[in-house]
Structures are given as C-alpha cells and as structure tokens.
Amino acid sequence: MAEVSTTSRSIRIASLGQALSLFIAISYLLCIAFGLLAPAKFHMHEAWAPLLPGFEWLTLSGFIFGLIGSYLYGWYIAIVFVPLYRFFERRQQSS
Secondary structure (H helix, E strand, C coil): CCCCCCCCCCCCHHHHHHHHHHHHHHHHHHHHHHHHHHHCCCCCCCHHHHCCCCCCCCHHHHHHHHHHHHHHHHHHHHHHHHHHHHHHHHHHHHC
C-alpha cells in the first residue's frame, strides 16, 4: 500500500494567478460566445457588466476591457487567497 505524504506543498501565487486568470478569461469568452449564439432572453452579458468596468456589449473596446478585467480578477483572487491560505495552513500545522 502506498504511503501518503503528510508534508503539504505551498501554493504559489504565480501558478494560482495564471490558472485562475485563464479560467475566468475562458469563462468570459464562453459567455460572450453564448450571448452571440443564444436568444436575447438567455444573454449573460448583464451579469458581467456590473463586475467589469468599461464592459459594453458588442463593442470592441467593451470586449477588450472585459477580457482584461476578467484576467485581472484571477490575479486579485490569487494575491489575496494565497497569503491567507498560507497563514491558516501554518497555524493549523503548529497546533
């Protein structure tokens, strides 16, 4: 039977930032594609508009601002989450 290591690997901000940023950017692109293909009553752009400053539906500048904003949200989450995770992980290991 294989042994499970009890040492934890630290989460890296850069790795998590890239992963989250790409995840949110891909989700944004899928929602835009869905909005272009689906009937108006199913559009998702109304959910993105309050969260992404500069986002406007069906404009090039709105699309670019939305993509940049969604990418930056991933980095924001990583920059806030990783130090909090490390803090609580250290506290749990020391007790």
